[in-house]
Amino acid sequence: SIPLGFFGGIGGASKNGILIKGSNYLEALNAVDTVVFDKTGTLTKGVFKVTKVTDHGIIPDMTILEAAAYAESYSNHPISQSILQAYNNAYDKEINKDEIENYEEISGHGISVKVRDRIILAGNAGLMRKEAIAYEEVDAAGTVVHVAVDGKYAGHMVISDEVKDDAANALKSLKTIGIKKLVMLTGDSKAVGTKVGQTLGLDEVHAELLPHQKVEKLEELEKNKSPKGKLVFVGDGINDAPVLARADIGVAMGGLGSDAAIEAADVVLMTDEPAKLVTAIKIARRTRVIVW
Ligand code: ADP
Ligand code: MG
Secondary structure (H helix, E strand, C coil), rough: CCCCCHHHHHHHHHHCCEEECCHHHHHHHHEEEEEEHHHHHHCCCCCEEEEEEEECCCCCCCCCHHHHHHCCCCCCHHHHHHHHHHHHHHHHCCHHHHHHEEEEEECEEEEEEECCCEEEEEEEHHHHHHHHCCCCCCCCCCCCEEEEEEEEEEEEEEEEECCCCCCHHHHHHHHHHCCCCCEEEECCCHHHHHHHHHHHHCCEECCCHHHHHHHHHHHHHHHHHCCCCEEEEECCCCHHHHHHCCCCEEEEEEECCCCHHHHHHCCCCCCCCCCHHHHHHHHHHHHHHHHH
């Protein structure tokens, strides 16, 4: 039989917008010593703005903003929304999706599409290396989206995101309540990862990770923690559902999170506030006192 206290804990959590999918997770939340966060949409707002466009002018009938907008028009990655928004602002129209022939999302890297018989690539430096394109190294504090057409480098955009208003406080509270290690995993560049890590006071940042490398990193962190300690992974589910599923406790941010994330997660935070994790752990600890 399940002690009544657990129901109280789960009910109390749900009143706070925290869905815990079973008493075993409530109990596991008591023993958390490591919290691993995804960056985009989890610690940052995931609301990007195009802040710089460097167009080398090599595409005869398109700007790189237009080329990138074609590439991004079917994606639901937060980056794609910013590029479509910038395109709408500049041209006062939407992309004609009928012109897009092949669309391929390259997880953790970017997008490839075929438009007017040209192959357009939009994504990070890793995508350019993978496709053997001689790209420009850009030292920007924001996320860089490179654009290439038919194997030739066409330019780049800098896209900026901001850390969430409550992220710094939430991380400080986690330390205060005794969480030993706070880690961030990101597919984004080292420059962006380091900046966010310093702003928020994370213990460790691992950047430029592909989705499968996030899983490997998580497994390494699980091996290194104390035997009784539990590891939480918090993500928004875009590119990180496998990590959510693999963690001792997978926590999805419900607001931005995809259905796949909510499915893969053990705990769902109905709002996008990292501070909800602090609340969840506190409720779990209180519940334990009632039970034992
Ligand atoms: P994070 O780990 O920060 O949540 P993701 O794993 O979702 O980031 O993506 C990693 C990186 O891959 C992004 O920072 C970006 O450089 C690139 N990327 C992913 N999706 C896209 C896209 N739709 N357009 C351009 N670049 C993308
Ligand atoms: Mg992500």
